[in-house]
Amino acid sequence: MEKTTIQINFETLERLKSLKNFERQSYDELLNSLINNCEEESLSEEEINEIQKGLEDVKKGRVYSIEIVARELGIALK
16 A cells, blocks of 8 residues: 655644544544545435425424424423
C-alpha cells in the first residue's frame, strides 16, 4: 500500500482519535469507515420529499405533540 502524509489541525487529530472504534485502528481504516458511512447515508429523492412534506406539516401546524396525543387517547406518560 502506498502511503502519504496529510496536514491536519491538532483539534482535528483529537476528534479523529475520539472516533476510533478500537485503540489500534489505523487512521486509514477510520477515514474509510467514515467515508463509507457518508456514502451509505445518502437520502433518496423519496426520503427527501417525505422530509420536506413533514417540515411543511410542522410549519402549517398540522402536527401534535406526544403529550396532546396521549391526553386525547387517555394514555399516561411517565
